[in-house]
Amino acid sequence: MTRLLRSAFGALAFLMIAAPSFAQDEAASTPAAAERIEPQVRTTEHTGTFGGVRVPYTATIGEMILEGDDGAQEAVIVTTSYVKDPRDPSRPVFFIYNGGPGSGSVWLQMGAWGPKRVAIPSDARDDGAPPYPLVDNPDSLLDVADLVFIDPPGTGFSYLTSGTDKEKYYGLRQDARAVAEVIRRWINDNGRWSSPKYLGGESYGTTRTAMVVDELEGSTYNDVGLNGLILISTILDFAAREPTPGNEMAYVVTLPNMAAAAWFHGLVEAPSVEAIAEEARQFAIGPFATALLKGQDLPDAERAAVRARLSQLTGLSERYLDQANLRVTSQRFYKELLRDRGLTIGRLDARYTGTDFDNAGETPDADPSFYGIDAGYTAAINQWAREGLGFETDRGYNSIGSEPGQNWDWSLGSGWGRNAYLNVAPMIGKAMRQNSELRVFNAQGWYDFATPFFGAEYSLNRFGIPQDRITYEYYDAGHMMYVRDEDRVQLSEDLRAFIAAR
Template identity: 35%
Template sequence: MRKIVSSMAVLICAVASAAEPPAQPAPPTPPAIMARVSQKPVALSDLPAPREFVTHHRTKIRGKALSYTATAGETYITNIAGEPIARFFSFSYMSDEPRDAGRPVMFVFNGGPGSASLWLHMGVLGPQRVALDQEVNPSNTPPFGVNDNAFSVLDVADLVFIDPVGTGFSRAAGNAVDTDFASVDADADSVARFIEAWLTKYGRWNSPKYLVGESYGTIRAAVLPRALMGGPMYNGVMRGITVDGVILVAPGFDVGVPPDPNAPDPATLALPSLAVTAWYHNKIDRKGLSAVQFYDEVKTFAATEYAVALGKQGSGALSDTEKQSLALKLHDYTGLPVDAWMRADLRIPKNEFRKQLLASQGLEVGAYDSRYTLPLAGSGGDPVADDPAMTRYVPGFVAAFNMMLRDHLKVTMPVAYSPITFSLAFTWDFSRVSGLPKGQSFAVDLATAMRRTPALRVMVTSGYYDMGATPAGSQSQVERGGLPLERVTFKNYESGHMLYLGGTAERFADDVRTFVLAGNSR
């Protein structure tokens, strides 16, 4: 992947009391969006006025009536030279009830990279929600519906759904191009600039602030506190914005970084998810256990007996008898034959498992949600469009969102809304700006933010049927990142990557609501 090189240096001034000042580290290379220099500068006055659509609504949340104002529209952000570089499109929902500037505000985004925010928007947090014929294995052909969302958290916080540059209706502006933002730190810095502008526009600098990110959005949420605070060794500006809480939905902090030699064996972190998938599809003896009880049992086995056996096998110390005994236990937990585990040397990758578990029925299970199935035959091999989960629920979400845009928010734009722009993911630069250690987990960014802000709390949420960001894997990444665990809450749900599908939306929303209210009570 290409590395974006800045064309402007950051000047760092240091004051030293000693007669011989200590050596200073080399100035960092700030994200390109801060430093783009144009031969022909563009001013805000050169661009059309930002579009804005304001509507007023009344709904009922948790049985209580609520009036709110929805503002869908564009916000220009500028670089350090004052040139406009992007127009962010966002959806802001603010309660009309009497309030002061201390009402919490929640900034919400999805992942990708290259995804717009409609998933969290329409799936669980926004005031309207997609209506599918069923939430697991739904029909992916019309009709689809939109309902008022009785689970929305708008009752406890104002909501701002952010579409990063290149997604939704958000685009680069002036002399910038969308790919200028296709890197970890440039993306985070641009979102920080949007948040800064939003707080100023609505006079919300004194509000408790929460970040909610899903999938790659959890990396953005981990890096954003650094960009919001700012500093000479990161982006060369001082914004001084802190956040009260970060909510991580299906986190994956080790994406784009080298493997951690101190991490548990990946097979041990994956096994509980393989097992609970077999439990769901009735391919094993459940022994009267619930999905959660079964998952916890296998998680303990994986971290102890399975981990020890894999370690012995790696050193050549595992006997044939021990291997056979372990393969039998793996069969009991996953439903796959003993000889399959023996041939695979006790390690069956998640993608292979997904094809083998229901092969006798001619089915494969989903990567994003292993409760979903599609026929094994006829797959086009696309990791998203042919995934049994994504291909089933995406059409309903997209249709419902576009209906809400037109009928509820009265938004009219000259271009189509882009739910996911994969070209951004293909060019995404995971390397960091200079001044940050190479290859560190993004969880370390969040640990740094928690050190800087002692009141910052984190909630980590995962789905048992998520075969990508597994609960065990996510918890391991957070623990290894050095976060103060007394301020971290872990929540798991009987769902997949979009862990608010399949009857879990109400519980997830209530957990978010409780998290916010706990912050208000401090």
């Protein structure tokens, strides 16, 4: 054999031996062959008393993997379900999430409807330092419905895998499609296609509800019929909330909140919060709106009359209102209302008060109604998920994750974005018109500036939304009305009645 042939055969033999190794190395470096995530699922058995009924139930906390068109694992979604034993496919199931965007389901799970809740002060006091007691929750809705808490991508323990494009999941449509897929898969995996189904959330979770119902009921080939939408602290029409120059509606819808807060802190007189709220509604939609729309053509006499009445309703001085051109932003109101007492009031719940670094600023240093509750809720969800339900992870729980909000796509398409006119209420109207048995439950706190009650009323009474299938309920707290013990009890009773009335 010649030297050339020996060299050729040697090279060929080397390639034949080395080829599998090269193939393995190449396969290991491709995304499709990367180590696959095996979803964690933990199931435990429990018994509790809810709504006066003793209920045995199975709790399941588990990961659901969402994949791209190429089969790559893109998102790991954690759901926590509580299902009454023995399983009953005819029983209602309620899919629940919070808002943000970026907020985990901890708030509604550990504060309102989960079988356990965190016990923090009910009277608008700071939750202070640990320990934060984890107690049985008799106000859970497990006596009337199975509960599925969903943490969308970037919230709670849910996350996007390395390399996943954030634009595929962080946005109005993108988020709704992911949540809708989770709901469809849970229904399928648990044999619940014929169960009555309720869908709902809090704050941005109400925005998500409008988007998700459009995905579920608007899908021609994979339609999921719903019995009810449950909206807690509703925000559907964003243009009516943000006071950008020239947007007068934002001042109109927040005025009743200012009157309610002023009444709570003893600065205006009325027989009840309901009474002062109604006075403010009528003034806001009448003389106040008229005055604002007149702009610089507003006559002096009319301006003086509106200013005087505005002062009576808000507790702010006429001088301050005059300097603000009758237009007081919520941020300014938090600082100004109790300035003479050296206090600020809360955004999420105006019952809460805080003390700033100094009293000279225009806006508060922080929201006392958020830092007054956040530590207790974070401790509760970590303790319950890890110790009570057996979930194992090194990841921290994102009660309010910043990544989704910082990367959120607020566009609905066709050039309409958040700063143009973002209003998702018409999606609820469309779903109700196309489903004659779909009903809506709307819950609002009188002292909630994050999602004003008058703004919710305004967005839901537009044309195209059947009014005879909407239930409105109001509570003597703020954005998270369930932090007040009496309101948590009432909210659960109201929802039991809503579900039973189907």
